[in-house]
Amino acid sequence: xxxxxxxTGTLGIGPHxxxxxxxxxxxxxxxxxxxxxxxxAQLGKWIGRWEGDPASGKVTFLMTxxxxxxxxxxxxxxxxxxxxxxxxxxxxxPAVWHLRFELSHQDGITTLLFAQRxxxxxxxxxxxxxxxxxxxxxxxxxxxxxxxxxxxxxxxRLSAPYEALES
Numbered sequence: 001x002x003x004x005x006x007x008t009g010t011l012g013i014g015p016h017x018x019x020x021x022x023x024x025x026x027x028x029x030x031x032x033x034x035x036x037x038x039x040x041a042q043l044g045k046w047i048g049r050w051e052g053d054p055a056s057g058k059v060t061f062l063m064t065x066x067x068x069x070x071x072x073x074x075x076x077x078x079x080x081x082x083x084x085x086x087x088x089x090x091x092x093x094p095a096v097w098h099l100r101f102e103l104s105h106q107d108g109i110t111t112l113l114f115a116q117r118x119x120x121x122x123x124x125x126x127x128x129x130x131x132x133x134x135x136x137x138x139x140x141x142x143x144x145x146x147x148x149x150x151x152x153x154x155x156x157r158l159s160a161p162y163e164a165l166e167s
Contacts, residue, residue, distance in 0.1 A: 004153045005135060007161035009127045012115070015087075016098055019115040020123060020165075024134050026112065026141055030105040033112055034083035036137060037101060046136040046146045050075065061090060065136065065146075095121070127162030128155040 012021045026033055036042045040049040044064055052059035057077050063070040071092050079087040079100075087100040098117035103110055114134060116126060132154040136146035 004157065005131055007127060007158045008131065009123075009162065009165070011118070011165050014100065014115050014117065016100075016117050018118045019098075019100075020118060020127060020130070020162075021113060021115045022127075022130055022134055024112045024114070024138060026110045026138070027108060028110055028141060030103050030110045031083050032141070033103055033110045036141060037103075037112070038082075038086060042140075046140045047133050054080075065133070097121075122163065123166050124159035124163040125155070127165075128158040131158055 009020050009022045012019060014021070036046070040051070043049055047065050048061055048063040048070075050059040050061045054077060059075050059077070061073040061075040063073070073090045073092050076089045077086070078089055078098075079085065083103060085100065085102045087098070090097045090099065097119070100115050102113045104113075105111070112134075114130060116130065132149060132151055135154075136149045139146045139149055
């Protein structure tokens with residue numbers, strides 16, 4: 001019997017307040033993980049792609065893993081320190097998400113800390129979504145097809161553990 005994915009996120013305090021934090025570790029160089037998180041073509045393999053000029057401080061992000069109907073997101077780059085950290089703010093309509101990631105490398109292992117500032121959206125929907133996407137990233141970096149990561153294994157199954165973090 002397979003148990004499926006687990007809820008790995010925790011609540012923490014980041015530079016901009018309370019946030020949901022998730023970690024993944026990879027036996028890859030820091031620059032490889034940086035590229036997977038920031039290069040449009042590599043992002044397209046597991047989550048989506050961006051269009052525009054990052055030097056302007058804004059790009060449009062398209063969640064290609066969501067299908068053809070996903071609306072484009074305005075993405076403002078708030079902080080970028082290659083190859084260690086990136087902080088962005090995305091918005092679709094009135095919803096605004098503050099996201100960041102940090103990379104560290106020690107003893108041949110790159111650690112990715114991915115975080116979303118806690119806002120109005122319930123953790124029971126946010127947490128399973130980021131678990132899903134980060135597992136798609138892990139699949140791509142491991143040479144597997146990210147399509148093998150099934151959304152139905154994450155949501156609503158992981159909602160309750162994330163909702164429990166809010167109490």
